[in-house]
Amino acid sequence: MANHKIIFVNRYFYPDHSATSQMLSDLAFDLACEGYPVNVVTSRQLYDRPTAELTKAEDIRGVRIFRIWTTRFGRAGLLGRAFDYASFYLSAFWVLLRSTAKGDVIVAKTDPPLISVICGLVAVLRGAALVNWIQDLFPEVATELDMKAIGPAMPLARSLRNWSLRRAACNVVLGELMAQKLSEQRVDAESVRVIPNWADGDHIKPLAPENNELRREWRLEDKFVVGYSGNLGRAHEFFTILRAAEILRDRDVRVMFLFIGSGAQRVALEQWIEAHALTNVLFRPYQPKEKLGLSLSVPDAHLVCLKPGLEGLIVPSKFYGIAAAGRPTLFVGDPDGEIPRVLNAVNCGYAVSAGDPEGLVRHIEALKSDPDACRQMGLRARTEFERRFSRPRAVAAWKDLLDSFGSEKAAESSDSSYSRTF
Template identity: 50%
Template sequence: MLIFVNRYFHPDHSATSQILSDLAFGLSARGHDVRVIASRLRYDASDDLLPAHEVIRGVEVFRVWTSRFGRGDLIGRAIDYVTFYLSAAWRLLRLARAGDIIIAETDPPMLSVIVAPIAYLRGALLVNWLQDLFPEVAQAVGLGRRQLPGLVYDLLHALRNASLRAAAMNVAVGKKMAERLSSLGVAADRIAVIPNWADAERIRPVAPKDNPLRKEWGLEGSFVVGYSGNLGRAHDYRAMLGAIERLSCGPSEAPTIRWLIVGGGALHEAFRRELRAKGLKGVLFAPYQPRERLSESLSAADVHLVCLRPDLEGSVVPSKFYGVAAAGRPTIFIGDLDGEIAQIVRRSDLGSVAPHGDGEELAAQISALALDPARCSDIGMKARRLCEEELDKRVALDLWERLLECLPARGVGAA
């Protein structure tokens, strides 16, 4: 039996929920016995409680009680985490059996620390599925207005590292993350790299003339620069803001450039405030779109921006890149010029890379694509082809299935 543990699951739309839902449903469809332990909450609607127990597309879902303070306050968020840890641990203790494979995702943070001793007690195998590395991310971006003492971070590092070394396998979503795990003392044979993915069947390129959202949002006749998904503390809008300033006063013969920001996040409102303060126009904000409209939403832009703070390379991999590739659109990555996504973009000629915080260079790269629609189209076709061949959900499912089939041979507690 496969038991996934994560705070959010279908029908929630958060990033960890969507990627987990894809994997759980995909493995269930291939004949695996799949259970999920999650909370009853939705990421952006904590008052909307989901059923405590149900079977969805062959996956049995156990949703446990948690507090509902939400993300606005650090203390309330910490209480939400603790109550999920306790409730999920109790459910897992009753559910897990010898020989089961428990797959712990990373929401809430440090989930592996709670799951590892239960896996040991039950004779189950633990797989840590690392969407990010905590507490590294917290140390880099901070925790709201508060910061933890260094000794607390030292303790968190020690506990987390012990849970990584105790696992039968640690699945990193990028090569740089795998390198970081090796530097933490995790054995090479307990590290696997399986990148996140897009569903190439669900997300398809939509031509501008056939895209109802592009018309609904008033983007016809413009070259559209998109940013889709979370704009959080791991990202940085300074380069984007600088590029908007420079391109807002471009020559009259240049194509009309519009900006489409879809989603939310911790920096979302701050970005809007700075745009208003500078009197910058031509930026459209839209809410998160349902999965059934992602083809239209992602295809509404002619090029997409993906960014990551350079100090977070190896701790986070921006998964929005995969949806952009599925929609057949170029990517401009903003961040470490030798970062995980930067390397893919360069190697496969999927767009370009701009330095962190450099609005002038970003504006130049956007202008070059706006003036060369043929190149933009060619890059988009390459991105779609790479998605179908390497970044599609089907490819990831194959990798996960092979990994899980090999795990029992290791034996519980294998050295």
């Protein structure tokens, strides 16, 4: 076990339920449970409620939490979001500077963007190790999503980001394609480690549709349900899915498309559905965490979509929950992407190109017409989940990484002729 302090930095943490918060909360609490000294520097806000006023400092389940001051404009406008980011940078720098000691490990996530630069500067000043836990690659994601405001600052943002990547003791990425992107930026391959995100396989388990109370409550017992669960964000390609729903509306009344969640594209999706009279599409809000196992087992098959240009910049983490629930995945995007490679290797789903609704329809019809094949795909997904994407496996990989810093420190102190400052 590492004897140095581990300081995680991310804008959201427990009790927030956003994706980055949940991953960080799982890891921080699991490490603390095993005796690791864990601190978290985060904001006082919730992802969907920027005016929330969480406690400034507290200990929860062995994790020491510092919730710093920031502005509270929220996600509605780019200018307000920029002020929220800037205030987080300043407050985080001050708190980290005061609380970080030599030999500590600062783990920087990617919300807000470029927080790794602030953490890297503190690591240099305090003699700490920097670990970047990369959920997405900014500013490339902003460019792909056509966020014009970042355009003039792109070269500077990339230069600063690359400085933080190259001076880090380790860069943790979510997949092999993301590792390739770092290689293209001349980041030392020795500093890159692939640790996928995960789902809680104890809470999310395969459940037969006929035993699912939510399926009955939503009156989907006699339907073949194609589900999408999670953020309806700008990174996702929904047109192919909506066109497939339009085709199937007139071809098979038993197929129902279920969207669980919300996000930036929710209103546009609802408008398109209304304009095209898609009676085979149902929306439901985000479900409480305690019902996640139920909600993920409502669909017979799940949709995952990603704009092709974002491959290697983002890995859709919703796949891990789908696999834990024992359901096949229908991927829409780049057929040679990170998730399609898993689907093809394990035969636990299908991938179609963005813009190919007929191909998506063919796969949906194939799964619906062969329930046993659909079920077997789901079982293979669960087996692969347990082999590669479970929470205990991810935590074990993180422990191995964090313990290596303690080993390096001990080796350095035993050799007076060799010294290293992270």
